Structures are given as C-alpha cells and as structure tokens.
Amino acid sequence: MAEPKVIDVVAGLIFQKGRVLACQRHADGSFPLKWEFPGGKIESGEQPATALVRELREELGVEIHGIEQVYSHTHKYAGSPTVRLKFFHVSAYRGRIVNRVFEQVRWVGADELSRLDFLEGDLPVIEWLASGKTSALWQCAEV
Numbered sequence: 001m002a003e004p005k006v007i008d009v010v011a012g013l014i015f016q017k018g019r020v021l022a023c024q025r026h027a028d029g030s031f032p033l034k035w036e037f038p039g040g041k042i043e044s045g046e047q048p049a050t051a052l053v054r055e056l057r058e059e060l061g062v063e064i065h066g067i068e069q070v071y072s073h074t075h076k077y078a079g080s081p082t083v084r085l086k087f088f089h090v091s092a093y094r095g096r097i098v099n100r101v102f103e104q105v106r107w108v109g110a111d112e113l114s115r116l117d118f119l120e121g122d123l124p125v126i127e128w129l130a131s132g133k134t135s136a137l138w139q140c141a142e143v
Helices: 047-060 120-130
Strands: 006-015 021-022 039-041 063-076 082-094 104-108
Touching: 006 063, 006 104, 006 120, 021 063, 047 063, 063 120, 082 104, 082 120
Parallel strands: 006 082
Antiparallel strands: 006 021, 006 039, 021 104, 063 082
C-alpha cells in the first residue's frame, strides 16, 4: 500500500501592538473565505525557514528575519492529503505589508481569533495562542 501523501506547510505569526496578522482566502479558491496565517507549501529541497521567507515575500511583499519555529502539528483534511504545519514567530520584517493574494488581511486580537472561520488545520494553534501561554508573543514590539 502506498504511503499517504503529506504536504509540508509553513506559516508566519506576525504580531503588532497586541494583535496578530490573519489572512482570508479568496472565494474562488480552495477552502473559500477561510482564514489562515500567511505562508504556504514547502517546495522540494527547500528548508522551512527559506520557504517562509519566500512565501511572505510573495504574499505580503515583506522581507522577514528573526524567525523562530514556535508550534507544529499534523492535520488530516477529509478527502485530502495530510498536512504537516510549522508555525514561526516572525519577530521582524522590512517593508510595508501589502495584500497580494488574499481576499483580505486583518490585524486581530486574541479574543477575535476564535470568532473567525479559520482552516481546521490552524485550530490547534488558535487554541494555543488563546491559552495564555503565549503572552510574550502578543506583547512583541511593533516591527
């Protein structure tokens, strides 16, 4: 029996003034209008940190640095491949955030995260971010 397909994905957690950047997918794409954190698939032979730098440049027009992996887990979507997610805290970036690929991007507080319709694969990190164990991330200075 063939091994099930696994997709490796990276996502950036960018905080500013007690809020985190959340992005909404377009209505005409996969998982329409679901919310997620910016990032994407790791290409063959690419390191996770390099993939995140590339993805955030493509999606938001920023050059990130000072990143640290802070959370990871695996999620199986019904009828789809398994996704291995790695979440990175982005402590600094250069440039102005520009929405290049999403329906909308929004800075949201911890209380608002649970009210947005996030992808199922992001729900464990949403719970973790709202748990109170991540207060240091929420208090990050503006980058």
